[in-house]
Amino acid sequence: MAEDLLLAANTVAAIAVFILGLIVAWDAFWLSRQRIDIPHLGELDNGGFAWKSEGPQEVIRQWGNLASMAAMMALPWALLGASNTSYWYAIAWDALLSLHIISLLVPKRYAITRTNLFADGQRYDWNRLRLARRQPARRIMLLRKGWGIFGPLPLGGEQNDLSKARSRIDLVFDSEVEWEQNLPRASEQE
Numbered sequence: 001m002a003e004d005l006l007l008a009a010n011t012v013a014a015i016a017v018f019i020l021g022l023i024v025a026w027d028a029f030w031l032s033r034q035r036i037d038i039p040h041l042g043e044l045d046n047g048g049f050a051w052k053s054e055g056p057q058e059v060i061r062q063w064g065n066l067a068s069m070a071a072m073m074a075l076p077w078a079l080l081g082a083s084n085t086s087y088w089y090a091i092a093w094d095a096l097l098s099l100h101i102i103s104l105l106v107p108k109r110y111a112i113t114r115t116n117l118f119a120d121g122q123r124y125d126w127n128r129l130r131l132a133r134r135q136p137a138r139r140i141m142l143l144r145k146g147w148g149i150f151g152p153l154p155l156g157g158e159q160n161d162l163s164k165a166r167s168r169i170d171l172v173f174d175s176e177v178e179w180e181q182n183l184p185r186a187s188e189q190e
Contacts (some may be wrong), residue, residue: 002162010085012085017092020096024096024099027100031121039120048112048168049165049168050111050118051110051158052081052161053107053157055074057139057154064152073094108120112169126173128145129153137163138159140165141153
């Protein structure tokens with residue numbers, strides 16, 4: 001009776017690989033929109049700021065995700081024999097995770113405006129974010145409200161860009177300070 005309720009190992013593997021494929025495609029779609037959402041870097045007309053990161057800065061930003069991806073790539077191989085699953089699913093799984101790792105390391109564009117943060121090709125409303133109490137040295141750590149341990153949203157980039165971004169973030173979260181009064185405009189920088 002209980003065996004009838006369980007799915008075959010290959011069926012479960014196929015479902016897992018399919019879901020991972022959807023996640024990789026979803027992330028690739030949003031990353032492809034970075035230049036559309038953030039066409040210009042530097043000071044923005046609305047007082048915002050946009051910057052980009054490079055590959056090494058993304059390694060610093062994503063080190064936790066990279067370590068978990070390595071574990072996720074190794075784990076299926078240990079379970080193949082015990083579950084009698086085809087090794088082709090493990091190969092497909094590792095190939096998709098490899099693509100996802102590449103997408104994690106691709107240089108990113110970020111932007112901060114009074115109302116939104118743009119990161120990883122997505123737009124985040126400031127009301128859904130907060131600054132982490134403990135900040136790492138070489139990145140800015142924001143947390144998505146309500147996500148618990150799955151909520152970190154680190155921002156990467158050169159230290160100078162991160163300093164400018166952090167000053168904008170502090171203004172966003174400081175309700176006592178007017179955004180427009182304290183920020184340089186793009187026209188003032190030229």
